Amino acid sequence: MSLLQLSDVTLKFGGLTAVAGLSLAVEEGEVFALVGPNGAGKSTVFNLVSRFYTPASGRITFAGQDLLRLAPHDVPALGIARTFQNIELFQQSTVLQNLLVGRHRHRRTTLAEQLFHLPSVRGEEREHRHAVEEVIDFLDLQPYRDARIAGLPYGVRKVVELGRALASKPRLLLLDEPASGLSVEETQNMRWWIADIRRHMGITVMMVEHDMGLVGKVSDRVLALADGRRLAEGTPAEVQAHPAVIAAYLGTAAPSKAAGGRVA
Amino acid sequence: MRFQFKTSYEQDIRLFEDRRQAARYALLLALAVALPFLIDDYFLGEATNVLIWAIAGLGLMLLTGQAGQVSLGHSAFMALGCYACVLMMNAGVSFVLAFPLAGIVTGLAGALIAIPAMKLHGVYLAIATLALAILADDIIVLTAPWTGGVAGLYAPPIDILGVTVDRWSTPDLYWWMVLAVAVLVTLAYVNILRSATGRAFAAVRDSEISAQAMGVNVARTKTIAFGLSCAITGLGGALMGLFAGAFNNETFTFLISIQLVMMIVVGGLGFIQGAFLGAVVIAFLPQALSLATDALGRGVAIPGLEAGVFGALLIAFVLFEPTGLWGRWLKIKTWLELFPFARRDMFRRQRSYLKTERLR
Numbered sequence: 001m002s003l004l005q006l007s008d009v010t011l012k013f014g015g016l017t018a019v020a021g022l023s024l025a026v027e028e029g030e031v032f033a034l035v036g037p038n039g040a041g042k043s044t045v046f047n048l049v050s051r052f053y054t055p056a057s058g059r060i061t062f063a064g065q066d067l068l069r070l071a072p073h074d075v076p077a078l079g080i081a082r083t084f085q086n087i088e089l090f091q092q093s094t095v096l097q098n099l100l101v102g103r104h105r106h107r108r109t110t111l112a113e114q115l116f117h118l119p120s121v122r123g124e125e126r127e128h129r130h131a132v133e134e135v136i137d138f139l140d141l142q143p144y145r146d147a148r149i150a151g152l153p154y155g156v157r158k159v160v161e162l163g164r165a166l167a168s169k170p171r172l173l174l175l176d177e178p179a180s181g182l183s184v185e186e187t188q189n190m191r192w193w194i195a196d197i198r199r200h201m202g203i204t205v206m207m208v209e210h211d212m213g214l215v216g217k218v219s220d221r222v223l224a225l226a227d228g229r230r231l232a233e234g235t236p237a238e239v240q241a242h243p244a245v246i247a248a249y250l251g252t253a254a255p256s257k258a259a260g261g262r263v264a
Numbered sequence: 265m266r267f268q269f270k271t272s273y274e275q276d277i278r279l280f281e282d283r284r285q286a287a288r289y290a291l292l293l294a295l296a297v298a299l300p301f302l303i304d305d306y307f308l309g310e311a312t313n314v315l316i317w318a319i320a321g322l323g324l325m326l327l328t329g330q331a332g333q334v335s336l337g338h339s340a341f342m343a344l345g346c347y348a349c350v351l352m353m354n355a356g357v358s359f360v361l362a363f364p365l366a367g368i369v370t371g372l373a374g375a376l377i378a379i380p381a382m383k384l385h386g387v388y389l390a391i392a393t394l395a396l397a398i399l400a401d402d403i404i405v406l407t408a409p410w411t412g413g414v415a416g417l418y419a420p421p422i423d424i425l426g427v428t429v430d431r432w433s434t435p436d437l438y439w440w441m442v443l444a445v446a447v448l449v450t451l452a453y454v455n456i457l458r459s460a461t462g463r464a465f466a467a468v469r470d471s472e473i474s475a476q477a478m479g480v481n482v483a484r485t486k487t488i489a490f491g492l493s494c495a496i497t498g499l500g501g502a503l504m505g506l507f508a509g510a511f512n513n514e515t516f517t518f519l520i521s522i523q524l525v526m527m528i529v530v531g532g533l534g535f536i537q538g539a540f541l542g543a544v545v546i547a548f549l550p551q552a553l554s555l556a557t558d559a560l561g562r563g564v565a566i567p568g569l570e571a572g573v574f575g576a577l578l579i580a581f582v583l584f585e586p587t588g589l590w591g592r593w594l595k596i597k598t599w600l601e602l603f604p605f606a607r608r609d610m611f612r613r614q615r616s617y618l619k620t621e622r623l624r
């Protein structure tokens with residue numbers, strides 16, 4: 001059984017069909033990339049899995065469970081965490097507090113216990129903090145621990161958002177353009193992190209990315225999308241060489257096969 | 265400049281950052297406890313009034329400063345807290361029980377109202393809650409058999425375990441009672457902030473979308489915020505009514521709501537200290553104004569002056585110092601600590617990068 005499965009999913013925004021009868025399956029333990037030109041419907045697929053949108057038809061399951069029966073805030077409890085293309089952090093909070101929100105699904109104490117700050121709350125806070133510190137060490141965020149998001153550079157925010165998702169200890173991590181806007185060096189780091197997340201943390205990764213160099217290096221399987229439809233699926237090399245994919249990119253920019261080539 | 269070296273997680277969970285901060289607040293508390301011996305009864309009464317306002321303000325601060333939801337209806341919850349407490353006392357329930365119960369009743373009522381109201385955002389929520397504040401007046405008149413309506417109610421004497429606490433005969437006891445409530449409410453407030461619920465409040469305030477993506481139930485979180493906020497404000501209302509001695513349908517008008525909003529904005533949104541600073545401004549501004557008009561025009565009353573100055577002050581703070589007096593103080597403190605290395609644009613607010621309304 002696949003970890004995440006979309007079967008014949010269709011979503012319309014008024015007259016525009018953003019996702020058209022799409023089926024895909026993400027297997028446990030792999031890095032699965034979703035590529036395609038702007039407006040192809042990649043982020044929309046993530047928003048469907050997050051339950052921000054409800055499809056007009058089709059099924060979405062996660063580890064055999066019907067996701068469409070859940071509210072958006074119930075999805076993380078299954079072990080699905082995500083980042084956003086345009087970074088959605090808690091601006092007025094510190095990096096530490098942002099990462100601690102990632103622990104929300106692991107909370108155990110009640111409001112009454114919290115009001116009186118009982119020992120149970122203190123113990124829980126210590127555990128959350130421990131888990132978050134592991135993420136901080138992993139992503140080298142120590143210098144920014146107590147900094148507020150509002151003053152941080154773009155590249156650091158991107159890492160914090162990854163950290164917040166990791167802090168929830170997910171089974172499936174959805175990354176929406178993790179390398180967009182990053183420098184060459186930062187993209188390099190992102191590549192190692194994604195590889196480590198899969199290998200050492202055992203987390204399945206599904207990502208949307210325009211940087212074909214990065215996609216080629218970290219992903220096992222790639223699905224190319226255009227106008228909400230499947231174009232091709234296979235290894236990164238297969239997909240890049242596929243005539244339909246090349247045709248879809250014509251008029252924007254041809255996908256470069258060289259490492260680091262960007263397709264926007 | 266003083267650097268803080270953190271050596272354990274406890275330092276971020278504890279009530280105070282370090283010994284120095286703990287010592288400063290201990291000193292402040294000692295000063296507050298000793299206040300009746302330091303100033304005369306008139307000023308002690310004024311100080312009690314300030315502290316009552318601060319308690320009511322802490323309630324709104326939790327909702328607006330922490331969870332990011334506006335309410336112009338908090339005067340209605342002050343009224344509810346006040347009537348609930350006094351009606352229970354009149355029915356023979358002791359103050360020690362009636363007072364916390366009044367808070368709980370107000371909190372539950374607030375949570376109940378929040379369930380439909382919290383579907384509204386921003387200005388719509390403000391209008392809906394304002395309607396509630398205006399409605400409160402009519403409800404009190406309509407329920408005159410219990411509330412006394414226009415004629416109002418007299419506050420019964422407060423009896424705490426056999427000791428009578430009276431504003432006029434034992435102002436020091438009254439002050440200590442209000443101080444104890446203020447300390448307990450502040451403690452509960454801090455406890456919420458350093459827990460998952462407090463972080464969920466901030467998450468909902470800053471980004472509902474990613475709060476949901478991290479598993480925060482937005483509707484539930486807002487309801488809890490509204491309930492807790494109303495409970496605290498209800499306690500403030502009960503104290504205010506008891507302190508006033510008598511109250512009717514016009515005691516808790518919607519203007520009180522506006523004053524509460526002004527208080528937390530001027531004091532500093534999101535800061536506990538801001539509620540206290542704001543309360544000082546609210547309580548002493550009318551006095552300062554009347555002193556000023558006396559000095560200028562010798563008894564010429566200018567109608568609407570107070571409301572006008574309140575409004576102007578609110579707008580000025582929103583435009584020029586959105587972090588309020590406490591935020592200003594923090595900046596001055598940082599500037600002093602860094603002197604002479606402070607940079608000019610250190611506090612400039614950063615435009616958030618690539619932010620759109622759309623979920624892309």
Ligand SMILES: Nc1ncnc2c1ncn2[C@@H]1O[C@H](COP(=O)(O)OP(=O)(O)OP(=O)(O)O)[C@@H](O)[C@H]1O
Nearest residue numbers: 013018037038039040041042043044045085623624
């Ligand atoms: N909330 C919405 N309302 C209306 N139309 C939308 C909405 N969200 C997305 N769309 C449209 O749906 C289509 C797919 O958008 P989506 O954001 O999924 O594209 P994408 O593949 O992520 O593109 P990009 O590479 O630019 O991020 C686009 O045409 C977009 O304009």
Ligand SMILES: [Mg+2]
Nearest residue numbers: 042043085624
């Ligand atoms: Mg996108």
